[in-house]
Amino acid sequence: MWKTVRINSKSKTITTEDYNKTYVGLGGRGLIAQFLHDEVDPTCDPLGEDSKIIFCTSLFAGTGLVCANRLSVGAKSPLTGGIKESNVGGNAAAAFAEHNIRSIIIENKPENSNSLYMLFINADGNISLEDASTYEGMNNYEFVENMQKLYGEKVSVISIGNAGERLYKNSSLQVTEFGTNYPCRAAGRGGLGSVLGSKRIKGIVIQKAKAKTEYPYADKETFMRLRKELNQSVIESSKTSPFSLVGTASTIDFVGPAGIIPTHNFTGEISDKIDNLKSDKFMSFVNKNGKNQHPCQAGCLIKCSNIVNDDQGNFLTGGFEYETIALCGPNCDIYDYETIAKIDRYCDDIGLDTIETGATIGVCMDAGVIPWGDTHAALDLCKQMGEGTDLGNLLGQGTEIVGKHYNSNRIPTCKGQAIPGYDPRGSIGTGFTYATTSMGADHTAGITLGPDDPTDIEAAVATSDTMQHIFAIADSMTCMMAMATLGGQLDKVALLYNAMYDTELNAGDLFAAADKNLLLEKEFNEKAGWKPEDNVIPEFFRNEPLPSTGRKFDIPQSLLSGIDKVQ
Amino acid sequence: MIIFNNQEFEYIDNVTISQFIQIMKDRKVLNSHNALLITKNNKLISPSEIYIEKVKDGDIINARVMPVGG
Ligand code: SF4
Numbered sequence: 001m002w003k004t005v006r007i008n009s010k011s012k013t014i015t016t017e018d019y020n021k022t023y024v025g026l027g028g029r030g031l032i033a034q035f036l037h038d039e040v041d042p043t044c045d046p047l048g049e050d051s052k053i054i055f056c057t058s059l060f061a062g063t064g065l066v067c068a069n070r071l072s073v074g075a076k077s078p079l080t081g082g083i084k085e086s087n088v089g090g091n092a093a094a095a096f097a098e099h100n101i102r103s104i105i106i107e108n109k110p111e112n113s114n115s116l117y118m119l120f121i122n123a124d125g126n127i128s129l130e131d132a133s134t135y136e137g138m139n140n141y142e143f144v145e146n147m148q149k150l151y152g153e154k155v156s157v158i159s160i161g162n163a164g165e166r167l168y169k170n171s172s173l174q175v176t177e178f179g180t181n182y183p184c185r186a187a188g189r190g191g192l193g194s195v196l197g198s199k200r201i202k203g204i205v206i207q208k209a210k211a212k213t214e215y216p217y218a219d220k221e222t223f224m225r226l227r228k229e230l231n232q233s234v235i236e237s238s239k240t241s242p243f244s245l246v247g248t249a250s251t252i253d254f255v256g257p258a259g260i261i262p263t264h265n266f267t268g269e270i271s272d273k274i275d276n277l278k279s280d281k282f283m284s285f286v287n288k289n290g291k292n293q294h295p296c297q298a299g300c301l302i303k304c305s306n307i308v309n310d311d312q313g314n315f316l317t318g319g320f321e322y323e324t325i326a327l328c329g330p331n332c333d334i335y336d337y338e339t340i341a342k343i344d345r346y347c348d349d350i351g352l353d354t355i356e357t358g359a360t361i362g363v364c365m366d367a368g369v370i371p372w373g374d375t376h377a378a379l380d381l382c383k384q385m386g387e388g389t390d391l392g393n394l395l396g397q398g399t400e401i402v403g404k405h406y407n408s409n410r411i412p413t414c415k416g417q418a419i420p421g422y423d424p425r426g427s428i429g430t431g432f433t434y435a436t437t438s439m440g441a442d443h444t445a446g447i448t449l450g451p452d453d454p455t456d457i458e459a460a461v462a463t464s465d466t467m468q469h470i471f472a473i474a475d476s477m478t479c480m481m482a483m484a485t486l487g488g489q490l491d492k493v494a495l496l497y498n499a500m501y502d503t504e505l506n507a508g509d510l511f512a513a514a515d516k517n518l519l520l521e522k523e524f525n526e527k528a529g530w531k532p533e534d535n536v537i538p539e540f541f542r543n544e545p546l547p548s549t550g551r552k553f554d555i556p557q558s559l560l561s562g563i564d565k566v567q
Numbered sequence: 568m569i570i571f572n573n574q575e576f577e578y579i580d581n582v583t584i585s586q587f588i589q590i591m592k593d594r595k596v597l598n599s600h601n602a603l604l605i606t607k608n609n610k611l612i613s614p615s616e617i618y619i620e621k622v623k624d625g626d627i628i629n630a631r632v633m634p635v636g637g
Contacts, residue, residue, distance in 0.1 A: 237600030243635075251636065322636075422636070443636050452631035462611045463604065467634065470614065484635040488602030491585070491618050511615035 001216055002102035005127060007119060009199040010049070010108035014127050019102065025501040027059030029085040029475035030513065031103060032074030033520040036083055039105075042527035046078040046191075047167055047198035049109040055096070055158070055204070058087075059477050060500065062097025063215060065227050066234045067482035069094040069297040071158075071175065072475065077190035079169045079356075079398055080415045080440035082525040084190030087444075087475055089296035089305075089319075090175035095156035098209035099125050110200045116165075117200060120151070123207040132202040137162060139349040139386065140174040140183040147205050148181065159183060159203030161351030162386050164193030168396030169416075170356040171197065174348055177318055178297045180307060184318035185296055188353035189417065189442060191398070218502030226496040230486060234301050237485040242279070243304040244481075247292050248322035249282040251421075254451070255326075259548025260426030262331040264372070265362035266412045268423055268546045273335035277325060285337040286320070289313055302481045308341050317345040323443070326421035327358025332365055333373030346382040352396070357382065359399040359418030367406035410540045414441035415530070424537055425546035425553045427453050429460035433468060435535045435560045438521035444480065446471045457555055458566045472514035532561040570627045571596065578624040584617040588630065602633040 002024075004017045026034055035054050044050035053075040060068035071093035077084035096102070099121055106119075118132040135143050139161040147157050156176055163171035171193030174183035196203075217223050242250035255261040256274040263269050275281070286292045289309035296305040296319060310316045320341055328343045329335060347354045361378050364370055369391075370377035384392030395402055399418040403411030412419040417440030424431025429448030437445035446467035454460040474483035477493075486493055490507035497505055505513075537560070541553040558564040569576045571591060579590065584605055591597040605612045606629045612620055614633070622628070 233600055241601075248636075447634050447636040449636055450632060450634045452629075453634070459606075459609070459611065466604065466611055466613055470633065480635045484602055484633055485600060486602065487614055487633050490615050507615040507618055511613060 001100070003100050004103045004105065005101055007104065007106045007129070008108050009106055009117070009201060010110050012117070012129050014129065016127070025497075025503060027061070027102065027476050028056055028070060028072040028087060029074070029472060030517045031056040031476070032072050032085045033083065033517050033524070035103070035105065036074055036076070037520045037524055040076060042076065042083075042524045043529070044076060046076040046081070046195055051076050051195060051198070052105055052107040053192065053195040053199065055104040057093040057096050057102055059497070061093045062213060063223070063227065063500070064299055065478065065496070066231045066299060066301045067297065067478040069097070069299055070477070070479055071096070071187070073173055073187040073192050075192050075195040076528065077192065077440070078167075078194050079191035080417050082415060082440065082528050082530055083438055083521045084192060085439070085475060086187040086189045086192055088173070088175050088185050088187040089177070089300070089479060090185035091156040091178045091181070091297060092158050092175045092204070092206060094298050095206040095208065098213050099206070100213060104204070106196070106199050106201060109198060113200065115200050116202055118202045119204040121204070121206045123210045125209060125211075135202050137165065140351055141349050143203065144176055144181070144183045151205060151207055153181065154208055156206040157183060157203055159351075160193040160196050161349060162388065163351040163396055164197040166388055166393065166396060167194040167197050168352070168385070169194060169401070170353050170360065170396055170398040172347075172351050172353050174351055177305070178295060178300075180315060180318055182315055182318060184348050186319070186348060186353065188355065190440065193351050217500055219499040223496060223499035226492055226499060230489065230492060230496065231301060233489065234482055234485045238302045241302065241484070243484075244293065244302045246279045246283060247286070247304050247306050247320070249277070249320070249325055250279045251322040252277050252282070252325065253279050255422065255426070255449070258426060259546055260423050260449070261326050262362070262412070262419070262421060262423055264333055265331060265366040265410055266419070266423060266541075267544070268425065268548060270548060271330070271333070271335065274330065276335045277329060277337065282337065294318065304481050317341050317348060320344055323421045324354035324358070327355050327418070328361065328378070329358075331358050331362040332378055334375055334378060336375070339375040339379070342379060343382055346379065346386065350382070350386040352382070352385060355420050356398050356418045359412055360395050360402050363399055363403045363406065363408055363411060364395070366410060367408055369406070411538060414537065415534065417441045422447060422449055423546060424541050425551050426549065428457065428553060428555055429454055429464040429467070431537055431541070431553050432461050432464040432555055432560065435537050436464070437468060438518070438525050444471060444475070457559070461555065461559060461566045468518060469511055469514040472517045473510055476517070532563070535560040535562070568625060569622060572629055579622070582622050584612060584620050584622060584628070587622045587628065588617070597630065599632065603630040604633050605630050
């Protein structure tokens with residue numbers, strides 16, 4: 001049976017609890033929402049003693065379902081002031097599953113802020129808090145290297161770098177990747193690294209379990225048959241998927257010429273240089289010294305990830321994704337892969353969200369802090385965040401605080417979080433999601449993008465609503481790439497769920513569970529003080545037309561606030 | 568008559584949208600393993616409702632690939 005491990009960071013006690021029966025059948029984002037709803041005061045200080053940071057594996061972690069070894073991290077976000085769930089691939093969720101751990105809850109706050117600990121789960125499943133003061137101020141790559149020396153090459157690590165230790169609102173948690181074992185996978189959004197930092201926990205280190213794990217299937221035979229069918233369907237769709245053949249960077253081929261990619265701090269001006277970033281250029285760049293089609297976790301059959309090596313053939317970065325490229329590239333007038341990959345590496349090492357970082361640098365360029373497109377200056381800003389200079393400490397607080405500091409009238413955020421790689425004027429349904437989701441501006445909460453993205457307001461809102469539900473299902477189950485196939489087989493997914501959890505759900509029940517998930521999150525945020533009138537898209541998107549289409553963001557505020565509804 | 572992605576097809580009695588999509592795949596009208604977002608008469612049908620909602624004579628059905636993004 002799955003376990004919950006509870007760590008009190010003040011008393012240093014560790015307890016292992018059997019699962020609360022009402023939580024059985026919850027995983028990932030759904031379980032995070034339930035825990036936070038039940039255990040955390042929404043009005044608490046995200047970095048205070050009443051906050052908790054929670055790690056939950058997805059519903060089918062460890063079972064061999066495609067892309068199911070996903071780890072959700074959740075807490076009240078210091079960046080948005082609302083509930084946050086950020087999920088990540090890599091090898092940690094599979095390692096937890098091997099130890100039958102579904103969730104880890106870290107609560108309270110140590111009195112002595114000079115202490116630093118790490119959580120260690122050894123091969124026998126024993127859990128301990130170890131002194132980590134030697135690693136204070138160490139960034140993620142070096143920390144992981146140390147952990148590998150100490151506990152073995154195959155160890156899985158979740159950690160924070162200097163950004164998390166310094167309690168930056170823009171701080172990620174990094175997770176080691178399957179295969180390379182470098183900390184290049186990020187639970188990036190919402191500043192959750194700082195929540196772990198506030199507990200004075202450097203990371204979680206997990207050794208592979210010695211004992212073979214037997215998962216509590218209700219009907220193993222049926223589960224295995226359905227798993228095979230679903231996995232096979234993903235293999236088939238991957239054969240022609242650009243995410244599989246190229247990676248998420250393939251998105252640029254569509255959003256670049258369409259002017260939906262953020263450029264020049266979200267002005268949307270299209271530069272000819274966008275051609276430097278198209279799929280063919282991406283493939284030559286990645287495959288020059290590294291490779292694409294890399295699986296970030298065991299059991300991935302899509303392989304949208306990649307390994308980027310430097311000219312000497314040394315690992316530079318991995319999981320080099322569209323969002324990072326868009327925000328740290330064209331949004332800052334930077335159109336060369338080499339620089340963007342270096343920024344990605346800095347961010348992963350220091351523990352910064354690349355979306356927030358790219359948006360912050362764009363705002364700095366707009367404010368004249370550094371020149372547009374200056375690659376050296378952009379890298380220097382990242383460095384300063386890592387070193388904690390005065391400017392670095394300001395930038396680490398995220399795009400909104402930086403924009404306000406420089407009196408910018410073009411701050412691309414919703415609920416304090418930077419808008420990701422799709423201009424809301426070019427995908428109004430996605431803009432509706434940014435403004436209305438409980439997650440702050442977040443494409444993984446439900447994008448509507450694509451060649452058939454509705455331009456009609458009613459259809460865009462309806463599509464956003466449906467996609468917010470689909471993404472809620474995905475966030476409890478697999479990565480989104482797998483959902484691009486599994487989302488069309490929810491009847492079979494429900495049967496798979498039944499074979500695991502001894503239930504009798506159908507596709508409609510999965511949607512109902514997603515609905516409950518979204519409502520729990522909304523309720524948390526309402527209690528935290530969010531108001532419907534806070535559901536806004538920054539004014540400049542309403543005033544300035546997108547150059548490629550001439551369209552402004554024109555979904556009425558009354559629809560964003562929920563005063564009016566579409567039929 | 569059913570119009571599917573701008574092509575006309577003979578009406579088939581008593582099939583759900585999910586079954587209709589499968590028929591379109593079997594006939595190679597639709598060549599995609601991806602999850603789809605379906606609209607019927609301009610109204611989005613939730614991916615969980617396609618197993619219940621029936622196709623009616625005269626329906627206009629459109630399918631687009633479910634967006635997932637980077
Ligand atoms: S498809 Fe991509 S994000 Fe999903 S598990 Fe595979 S490599 Fe990771």
